[in-house]
Amino acid sequence: AWANNTSSTTVATIKEGNASPGAALDGGVSIPNLVDRLLPAVVSIDVMTPNEEDEGSGMIISSNGMVVTNYHVIALAAAKKATVVGTDQTDDVALLHITGASNLKTVTFGNSDKAVVGDAVVAIGNALGLSQGSPTVTQGIVSAIGRTVTAAGASSNTETLSDLIQTDAAINPGNSGGPLVDTAGKVIGMNTAVAGT
Helix, strand or coil, rough: EEECCCCCCCCCCEECCCCCCEEEEEHHHHHHHHHHHHHHHHHEEEEECCEEEEEEEEEEECCCCCCEHHHHCCCCCCCCCCCEEEEEEECEEEEEECCCCCCCCCCCEEEHHHHHCCCEEEEEHHHHHHCCCCEEEEEEEEEEEEEEEEEECCCCEEEEEEEEEECCCCCCCCCCEEEECCCCCCCEEEEEECCCC
């Protein structure tokens, strides 16, 4: 799986032997606690047209409802509860605005330039479109940095994405647009593509 780099991260390592529930991260924070902090800032996105449907995830980046996601998640978008503010198909990024939103929880960006192979990460998103509003969480490590991949969409369109973070955290269709976070709970990337055969 790969995630787009963001411009910011603080990196830490997994601690073993902590007696608290769930895997413990640097500073004694458990993954369940980290997820509890982040889930209110992760949204499920469901885009439907008369002939197609696409599902994915997004991250709330401002309390008034600005959401960042992948372009390929909203490519089918028509009128809906969110407005497309801007897109960059080349980098597979889109910015949405949730209509009438205020006082929303937001994600915090870290520094992806500090990510190194072996860093622990957590991926959050609407994997496989299962049970909307209840994102899935997977844990892994940074497997490689600076990757370039060619991703193929359902409509046989391909895009070449550069400077990606590769992770072994399970990322599935529907995770696209969700956060890849470091052990401080800061976003260091956006879930973007899944490795195929």
